[in-house]
Amino acid sequence: MKKILTLTAVAVMFIAVNLFMYITITQRLKNNFSGAGQLKMIDVGKYLPFEEDSELARTGSSLHFSSGDDLPVLDGAAALVPVYASVIDNCYPEGCVTYEGGKFSDDNYYGENFAEGSAMRYQNTVRGFTAVVDGKTDLFFTAYPSAEQMAYAEEQGVELEIVPVGMESFVFFVNKDNPVDNLTVDQIRSIYRGKITNWSEVGGPRRIINPLLRIKGSGSQTMMEKFMEGDMITSRSPFAIFGGSIGYSFRYYLSGMVANDNVKMLSVNGVYPSAENIMNGSYPISASFYVVYRKDNDNPNLPKVVEWLRSEEGQRMIEECGYVRLPAEE
Amino acid sequence: MSDSKFIKILIAICIIGFLLTAAHAAYIYFAYQNSSIIYFVSKEIW
Numbered sequence: 190m191k192k193i194l195t196l197t198a199v200a201v202m203f204i205a206v207n208l209f210m211y212i213t214i215t216q217r218l219k220n221n222f223s224g225a226g227q228l229k230m231i232d233v234g235k236y237l238p239f240e241e242d243s244e245l246a247r248t249g250s251s252l253h254f255s256s257g258d259d260l261p262v263l264d265g266a267a268a269l270v271p272v273y274a275s276v277i278d279n280c281y282p283e284g285c286v287t288y289e290g291g292k293f294s295d296d297n298y299y300g301e302n303f304a305e306g307s308a309m310r311y312q313n314t315v316r317g318f319t320a321v322v323d324g325k326t327d328l329f330f331t332a333y334p335s336a337e338q339m340a341y342a343e344e345q346g347v348e349l350e351i352v353p354v355g356m357e358s359f360v361f362f363v364n365k366d367n368p369v370d371n372l373t374v375d376q377i378r379s380i381y382r383g384k385i386t387n388w389s390e391v392g393g394p395r396r397i398i399n400p401l402l403r404i405k406g407s408g409s410q411t412m413m414e415k416f417m418e419g420d421m422i423t424s425r426s427p428f429a430i431f432g433g434s435i436g437y438s439f440r441y442y443l444s445g446m447v448a449n450d451n452v453k454m455l456s457v458n459g460v461y462p463s464a465e466n467i468m469n470g471s472y473p474i475s476a477s478f479y480v481v482y483r484k485d486n487d488n489p490n491l492p493k494v495v496e497w498l499r500s501e502e503g504q505r506m507i508e509e510c511g512y513v514r515l516p517a518e519e
Numbered sequence: 520m521s522d523s524k525f526i527k528i529l530i531a532i533c534i535i536g537f538l539l540t541a542a543h544a545a546y547i548y549f550a551y552q553n554s555s556i557i558y559f560v561s562k563e564i565w
Contacts, residue, residue, distance in 0.1 A: 192520050192525045193520070195525075195529070196525070196528055196529060196532060199529065199532050199533065199536070200532050200536065202536075203532075203536030203537075203539065203540060206540060207539065207540055207543055210540075210543055210544070210547065211543075212564075213564065214547050214551070215543070215546070215547055215550075216562060217554075217558065217559045217562035217563065218547065218550040218551060218554040218559065219554055219555045219558040219559070362557070362560060363560060364560050364561065364563040364565055366563075366565035367563075367565060401556040401559065401560070402556075403556060404553070424552065425551060425552055427548060427551065430547075430551060433563065433565070434556070434559060434560045434563055435560075436556035436557065436559075436560050438556075438557065443557065449557055449558075449561045451560075451561035451562070452557060452560050452561050
């Protein structure tokens with residue numbers, strides 16, 4: 190009897206350890222590492238041009254292309270899908286967005302099934318940027334390209350135009366139950382340089398800080414590297430996995446596209462990243478977003494789209510999408 | 520249960536338990552480096 194109890198106790202111990210690991214860690218790891226998983230950071234189906242129920246900014250346009258025109262192919266980062274899908278909806282002719290098999294689906298391995306020749310594509314930042322350099326996409330909507338992306342363009346001998354078309358803020362977030370609501374820029378930099386390692390050092394409870402990073406080459410990771418001036422940790426620490434996490438993203442992506450009530454944005458230097466505070470410039474980490482295209486792209490309609498985006502009509506559409514228009518002088 | 524049988528079963532349980540735990544830990548290590556950070560933070564226990 191004693192032996193059976195011993196065996197049972199050993200088995201239960203293994204089960205308990207794995208159950209603890211599952212509850213505290215495994216169930217929090219949403220599959221985001223398959224090709225499809227990485228791309229499905231948003232529900233693109235909600236932003237399809239010319240669909241009645243799409244959540245697009247239908248602000249109208251004096252720029253109208255017809256089906257016989259050479260239509261620039263648009264692609265972009267996840268957070269900017271509503272912007273470039275709205276451009277197509279306002280300026281492009283109906284029928285220019287096509288799908289493999291004739292109908293939209295997001296079930297294939299690489300995510301959405303936009304057909305070759307469709308005016309709208311969605312390959313997200315990493316693959317989409319490569320496509321614009323390789324000449325498969327005409328106009329790419331993104332945060333400022335990373336050093337690696339610019340190096341790739343240089344290796345290919347491709348010169349790029351990078352034009353600002355709107356503004357967005359960069360935000361830091363924590364779990365809603367984390368009592369910390371505000372960090373200074375210096376504190377954030379110290380956290381991501383490994384100098385501040387416990388929430389108690391920034392006014393929170395005694396718990397290790399788990400600073401999370403994003404995928405290299407993604408728009409938010411590139412922005413973070415710029416914010417950190419190149420001096421930051423380079424991988425997620427397995428030792429901090431049980432700590433209280435902090436992450437970063439673009440405001441619109443976090444508050445609009447993947448709105449999650451269990452995370453909260455932090456104020457930075459005492460200023461909350463509200464639309465009002467971004468517009469009046471008091472929130473300290475705002476950045477432009479851009480369209481990128483090849484300098485040697487000879488599509489005559491490409492400059493028209495870029496010009497329209499920077500016009501009053503285009504800027505109004507960008508505001509309707511939930512972003513912030515360019516300052517008057519830019 | 521004889522002592523030798525007990526030891527054999529104990530070793531078997533330990534090996535299986537250790538391998539399963541190691542596989543679980545390896546999965547966590549791989550998935551942790553690549554998972555969605557918003558989802559990871561949202562499911563945090565405070």
